[in-house]
Amino acid sequence: xxxxxxxxxxxxxxxxxxxxxxxxxxxxxxxxxxxxxxxxxxxxxxxxxxxxxxxxxxxxxxxxxxxxxxxxxxxxxxxxxxxxxxxxxxxxxxxxxxxxxxxxxxxxxxxxxxxxxxxxxxxxxxxxxxxxxxxxxxxxxxxxxxxxxxxxxxxxxxxxxxxxxxxxxxxxxxxxxxxxxxxxxxxxxxxx
Numbered sequence: 001x002x003x004x005x006x007x008x009x010x011x012x013x014x015x016x017x018x019x020x021x022x023x024x025x026x027x028x029x030x031x032x033x034x035x036x037x038x039x040x041x042x043x044x045x046x047x048x049x050x051x052x053x054x055x056x057x058x059x060x061x062x063x064x065x066x067x068x069x070x071x072x073x074x075x076x077x078x079x080x081x082x083x084x085x086x087x088x089x090x091x092x093x094x095x096x097x098x099x100x101x102x103x104x105x106x107x108x109x110x111x112x113x114x115x116x117x118x119x120x121x122x123x124x125x126x127x128x129x130x131x132x133x134x135x136x137x138x139x140x141x142x143x144x145x146x147x148x149x150x151x152x153x154x155x156x157x158x159x160x161x162x163x164x165x166x167x168x169x170x171x172x173x174x175x176x177x178x179x180x181x182x183x184x185x186x187x188x189x190x191x192x
Contacts, residue, residue: 017055020045024062025069025100032099033063060117063107068121070100083136084186087129087163091179094167105168130156137190146190155189 024041031037038059042049056062074090094101111118133156140146146155162185163178170176 013055016045016047020052020055020062021065021069025066025073028066028099028103029070029097030099033066033103037099058117060107063103064118064121066100067104067107067118070097070104071125082132084133084140084159084190087133087159088179088183088186091163091167091182094178095170101167102171105164105171108164126160129160133159140190158189159186 020041023044024037027037027041027044031040038052039049042052045052052062053059056065074093094104107118108122110116111122113119130153134153137146137152137155141148141152146152159182163182166176166178166181170178
């Protein structure tokens with residue numbers, strides 16, 4: 001059955017939704033996501049704050065879309081280096097985007113309930129990151145460049161745990177260098 005909306009109207013709605021995601025990602029990266037950030041996003045898009053939620057079920061769905069955009073932006077230029085190098089580069093990038101890094105940490109900590117709007121996003125994201133790291137570590141193990149006394153998947157999970165743990169510490173102490181700490185841990189963990 002054909003849609004009752006004209007094609008042009010649907011396309012404009014999709015474009016507006018994308019504009020909101022792009023703008024919110026940029027604003028949240030520098031200003032954070034609390035308080036006035038949504039008002040600022042609406043202002044930059046040229047709509048009222050309430051209009052933002054015509055395009056999203058609620059704030060959490062918008063925040064999840066922003067996190068997915070953050071992932072898309074960070075992965076696009078680095079796909080050829082998937083795996084451990086990508087983790088370190090992502091940590092370096094996160095330092096320059098404190099608002100998105102905080103959003104990620106807060107959202108991931110609150111999305112553990114299967115009914116939460118972002119639960120599926122984080123479950124899938126963790127599984128994908130562990131899978132990518134596992135493939136990279138298995139390749140390194142086969143080449144004699146990584147320890148083999150632990151399964152690659154276990155090592156991959158440890159890398160993710162260290163990365164997120166250091167990132168959480170960084171939220172409280174900006175002197176913590178997540179990328180450097182993660183690199184040091186990878187060096188120790190990978191030593192054959």
